[in-house]
Amino acid sequence: MTTSPYLEGNFAPVAEELTAHDLEVRGELPRELNGRLLRIGPNPVAPVEPYHWFSGNGMVHGLRLRDGRAEWYRNRFVRDDDVVAAKGWPEVPGPRHGIGGNTANTNVISHAGKTFAIVEAGGLPVELTDDLETVCRSDLGGTLQGGFTAHPKRDPKTGELHAVTYYFEWDHLKYVVIGTDGKVRHQVEVPVPGGPMVHDTAITERFALLFDLPCIFDFSIIEAGGSFPYVWHPEYGARMGLIPREGQASDVRWFEVPNCYVFHPLNAYEVGDDTVVLDAVRHERMFDQERDGPTEGKPVLTRWTFDLAGGSVKEEQLDDRLIEFPRHDERVLGRKNRYGYAACYDTKGFDFPSLVKYDLESGKSSEWNPGPGRSPLEAVFVPRTPDAAEDDGWLLTCVYDKAEDRSEMVVLEAGAAFGDEPIATVPLPGRVPFGFHGNFVPDEG
Numbered sequence: 001m002t003t004s005p006y007l008e009g010n011f012a013p014v015a016e017e018l019t020a021h022d023l024e025v026r027g028e029l030p031r032e033l034n035g036r037l038l039r040i041g042p043n044p045v046a047p048v049e050p051y052h053w054f055s056g057n058g059m060v061h062g063l064r065l066r067d068g069r070a071e072w073y074r075n076r077f078v079r080d081d082d083v084v085a086a087k088g089w090p091e092v093p094g095p096r097h098g099i100g101g102n103t104a105n106t107n108v109i110s111h112a113g114k115t116f117a118i119v120e121a122g123g124l125p126v127e128l129t130d131d132l133e134t135v136c137r138s139d140l141g142g143t144l145q146g147g148f149t150a151h152p153k154r155d156p157k158t159g160e161l162h163a164v165t166y167y168f169e170w171d172h173l174k175y176v177v178i179g180t181d182g183k184v185r186h187q188v189e190v191p192v193p194g195g196p197m198v199h200d201t202a203i204t205e206r207f208a209l210l211f212d213l214p215c216i217f218d219f220s221i222i223e224a225g226g227s228f229p230y231v232w233h234p235e236y237g238a239r240m241g242l243i244p245r246e247g248q249a250s251d252v253r254w255f256e257v258p259n260c261y262v263f264h265p266l267n268a269y270e271v272g273d274d275t276v277v278l279d280a281v282r283h284e285r286m287f288d289q290e291r292d293g294p295t296e297g298k299p300v301l302t303r304w305t306f307d308l309a310g311g312s313v314k315e316e317q318l319d320d321r322l323i324e325f326p327r328h329d330e331r332v333l334g335r336k337n338r339y340g341y342a343a344c345y346d347t348k349g350f351d352f353p354s355l356v357k358y359d360l361e362s363g364k365s366s367e368w369n370p371g372p373g374r375s376p377l378e379a380v381f382v383p384r385t386p387d388a389a390e391d392d393g394w395l396l397t398c399v400y401d402k403a404e405d406r407s408e409m410v411v412l413e414a415g416a417a418f419g420d421e422p423i424a425t426v427p428l429p430g431r432v433p434f435g436f437h438g439n440f441v442p443d444e445g
């Protein structure tokens, strides 16, 4: 029997839910950082082989910062059917969708005053308390038809969330807009010929992007005992669509692109009336020969430039580093950004050895390396003040230290001092496994 590499090292789950108050701070935490740094990832409560990294039960980690202090750290399972059964905990209330146990393991966000653990491919959002305890499964007050996504995009001007959802039984993708009241206010079904895995979207001022790429639902994989039913079908082809944000399915403009897979855009924006630019991490293929995790091929920052007048698209590689988990200053989401940040990715070592910062205007890039045996996770940008310039702020990440088998939260300067030593670190009482995504949720007001 083989053991998945996604159950070893810092991919392995942690067993305990911990709570710690008034944590040690090394250096100085900016007093402007008032809120919660939240992260989530797969943390199987009872791993079953064959194990797929995407399928583990969710665990959310949170660090509460206030007035220069690290007020608390908590990690909590997101209570799905497996978790409550394994732990003997009470059933979680709320509606259901999909055939799974409603595992939510991919992103954790705040919207309309509530915290949600979210996932794609059919599962409903799971509402959490501010202290990360599971409250209920949510269909957003009865307005969300079917499952959600791990990557809604918040328009910084309107505060609304734009999302693309999918489910294996559907013959369409759903483009969904969620208002600031937390309810779906606009929904469009866009037909697709197969069942593509659609992990993310991007928005511009006028459009949302649809990724119809050749990683396709294939039930024969499950029948054959496989762990995950989405695999590479190059004959399907690849296309990206632009749907007007208030438009209908008939308004979608599709652009055929060379076969690839995209989990994560960095950002998208418009230049003039006839050009849309998308920067994203391009994988050559996904779940072709390697089926247990996203380690196939070379993920690199790539730009697609869509010519709306001519109907053509140009694809160009922007850098040759292997990266994932691209982030940017979300105050410029959907509008032209100058900077991006990402985790460098060692596909062979199953590791994330450094962070990279891109200056897309000058074409320069630089790295922050935390030292040997230390691995940063996805970095989250927090502006110094609400109206500070782009890139004027901090990057928050969790760094895993292999020798200590422990993690710490790290605050880096994002601007000109990127690459310098952290300005603050907060040793955590446990380990934050390599997971997926997180966000900083500032205190309201």
Ligand SMILES: [Fe+2]
Pocket: 106, 150, 151, 199, 263, 264, 436, 437
């Ligand atoms: Fe993601």
